[in-house]
Amino acid sequence: xxxxxxxxxxxxxxxxxxxxxxxxxxxxxxxxxxxxxxxxxxxxxxxxxxxxxxxxxxxxxxxxxxxxxxxxxxxxxxxxxxxxxxxxxxxxxxxxxxxxxxxxxxxxxxxxxxxxxxxxxxxxxxxxxxxxxxxxxxxxxxxxxxxxxxxxxxxxxxxxxxxxxxxxxxxxxxxxxxxxxxxxxxxxxxxxxxxxxxxxxxxxxxxxxxxxxxxxxxxxxxxxxxxxx
Numbered sequence: 001x002x003x004x005x006x007x008x009x010x011x012x013x014x015x016x017x018x019x020x021x022x023x024x025x026x027x028x029x030x031x032x033x034x035x036x037x038x039x040x041x042x043x044x045x046x047x048x049x050x051x052x053x054x055x056x057x058x059x060x061x062x063x064x065x066x067x068x069x070x071x072x073x074x075x076x077x078x079x080x081x082x083x084x085x086x087x088x089x090x091x092x093x094x095x096x097x098x099x100x101x102x103x104x105x106x107x108x109x110x111x112x113x114x115x116x117x118x119x120x121x122x123x124x125x126x127x128x129x130x131x132x133x134x135x136x137x138x139x140x141x142x143x144x145x146x147x148x149x150x151x152x153x154x155x156x157x158x159x160x161x162x163x164x165x166x167x168x169x170x171x172x173x174x175x176x177x178x179x180x181x182x183x184x185x186x187x188x189x190x191x192x193x194x195x196x197x198x199x200x201x202x203x204x205x206x207x208x209x210x211x212x213x214x215x216x217x218x219x220x221x222x223x224x225x226x227x228x229x
Contacts, residue, residue, distance in 0.1 A: 020074065024117050025144045027161065027184040029126050029209055035072040035119060043071045043087065070121040071221055074112060087222045090116070113140050118217055125210055130217040132204040146203045149178075152190055156183065183207065189214065 018039030022030060036042065047067040077085040090108050093101040108114060114134040120127045136147055146152050156163040166180040166187070179190050187208040193200040206214060 023142075024129070024131055025146075025155070025205070026159075027186050027188070027207060030119060030129075032070060032072065032121060032124070040072040040074060040117075040119075041076055041087075043073065043077070045069045045071075068123055070124070072119040072121075073222075074115070074117045075222070076107075090222070091218070108134070113137060113143060115143055116218070116222075118221065120213075120221070122210075127208075127210045128213045129207040129209070130205070132202075132218065134202050136201045136203070146190065146205065147192060147200050149190070149192070187212065 018037065020038045020040070022034065022038050024030075032042075045068075047069065049065045049067065073087055075087045075090070078088045080086050080089075088104055088107060089100075090104055093104075108116075114137065116130075116132050116134075118130040120130075133143060133146070136143065136145060138145060144151075144155055146155070153163055162182070162184050164182045165178070166182060168177045168180050169175065170177070179192075181188050181190070189206045191204040191206075193202055206217075208214075
């Protein structure tokens with residue numbers, strides 16, 4: 001018997017221009033209440049797992065389980081072409097007018113300080129945290145300078161937080177990943193720079209709190225389709 005899933009979307013919004021006082025670089029898990037109290041926006045989806053074979057005429061629609069996802073983000077919502085609330089579009093502007101592109105990119109730079117912060121909860125359990133900085137502004141003290149591994153290690157050493165490298169080898173290629181660490185007992189990946197960032201002023205962090213959940217967060221959770229897994 002095959003398990004099929006149907007996805008319904010429910011979007012909830014909570015933010016009253018509250019100041020964010022959380023240090024998101026610390027590995028300590030954050031609660032949903034703390035995120036709401038610090039002005040984060042809440043986006044929710046429900047994944048309904050049903051039994052049956054989608055290729056048969058008679059599908060057993062018995063609901064086996066319901067999985068609730070809550071995503072908390074510092075990105076405010078906007079209405080898409082279908083008048084649905086989604087996180088503000090910050091990339092893939094090839095179908096958009098230049099005015100909207102400028103407004104949204106100004107929002108990313110001037111309001112978010114080129115930083116997107118995401119927490120994902122599954123059935124109220126924190127699964128992972130993802131932080132991406134598109135261009136580091138060193139004048140912003142609340143944004144850590146993680147543009148080199150030396151800076152990352154120094155940051156956590158100064159806070160007396162354990163950070164230990166993991167030697168994980170790709171079974172197919174034999175490549176040893178050098179960006180994976182145990183950060184205070186949480187499996188963490190650091191990404192520095194990209195092919196468009198010749199000055200290495202961008203970086204990303206992915207902290208796993210439950211299971212291994214590595215994925216392209218921006219594409220999978222922030223697209224207009226808002227799809228979870």
